[in-house]
Amino acid sequence: MHAARELVAAKGTGVSLAEVAELAGVSKGGLLHHFPSRDALFDAMRRDGIVRFRDGVMRLVDLSENRPGKILRAYIRALCGGDPEAMEAFGTSPLWNGVNETKELLEELGENGERWMRELTADGLDEGRVRLIMRAAEGFAAAASFGEESPETLAEARATLLQMTYD
Amino acid sequence: MHAARELVAAKGTGVSLAEVAELAGVSKGGLLHHFPSRDALFDAMRRDGIVRFRDGVMRLVDLSENRPGKILRAYIRALCGGDPEAMEAFGTSPLWNGVNETKELLEELGENGERWMRELTADGLDEGRVRLIMRAAEGFAAAASFGEESPETLAEARATLLQMTYD
DNA sequence: GAGTACCGACCATTTGGTCGGATAGGCAAA
DNA sequence: TTTGCCTATCCGACCAAATGGTCGGTACTC
Secondary structure (H helix, E strand, O other), X not given: OHHXXXXXXXXXXXOOHHHHHHHHOOOHHHHHHHOOOHHHHHHHHHHHHHHHHHHHHHHOOOOOOOOOOHHHHHHHHHHXXXXXXXXXXXXXXXXXXXXXXXXXXXXXXXXXXXXXXXXXXXXXOOHHHHHHXXXXXXXXXXXXXXXXXXXXXXXXXXXXXXXXXXX | OHHHHHHHHHXXXXXXXXXXXXXXXXXXXXXXXXXXXXXXXXXXXXXXHHHHHHHHHHHOOOOOOOOOOHHHHHHHHHHOOOOHHHHHHHXXXXXXXXXXXXXXXXXXXXXXXXXXXXXXXXXXXXXXXXXXHHHHHHHHHHHHHOOOOOHHHHHHHHHHHHHHOOX
């Protein structure tokens, strides 16, 4: 899956099983032993991406802060310049375009979104404001992944967004 | 190209030339007469997407407004619930993942971003604020395309973002 | 000896792309 | 007007390569 991630990030969803297998150091047969089909591999990657992103954010939570919005600030840090791994987990967007094909996964994605909202508003922050901030952070991350944001503007945005979490 | 757009939106970048040709009502040979290769077709679609999105936004500019931020507000309206066509033009994201392959296009994309910033800040708005608002709008649009925003929360976000343009 | 991980040969199908030719419209000369 | 020619559009048959997936077999572990 690590190999698959790299290849998808670099070349999009068009990667062949043979390529993945080669980079992973196994044969195509071996690969298909673990993931019964191409779609199964991709679904597994999507699920993995969700939890990896969550982990990446949670790792950035600063427990020493004693104001509401700890997780939201970690969310911002993860997407706007903090953790490259979290950004990658969020940014393997090629994958998310084929999501429609698997009904289950679409539902899981919806649940995941609701769970984030629950977690981010758990300490009393206003939902509308949280939504605005998280979508802005996501927008910056997406723009950055296309090279449309310089490190400077990204840093500035991060500072602004972090400030916005302090009511 | 209209056919290709539909198919890419529905099934991702994996569409075959045969499928596109069939939906377009031409033969594969006929299709390849207009676009010498698969990549040529996709590049054309990307360029087309850029101008279609710009057109969609510009069509939503309200000339009767007499406060700075006219274009920025149109940008918000286009992405947060206004023009479905503009959202689609922005949301054919599957395409943008393969962008790295064509160096020229990546440059064009960068120029396009700068042009937007120039146009959006032309009437004196603060660049940082403009950036924040446009990225937020983009984030909402992306989330909406995955079904992660209800029409209500989208409308609320639009109102908030529009308000933010009035200094 | 049972189960798991893995290989490698194999196959049917699909894919992007080529090519020779058919059709139709525009334009100039006769 | 007619004739001839040229170009743009488009077809359909064709091809080599690649692809997802199957299957029988092997090696290793518990």
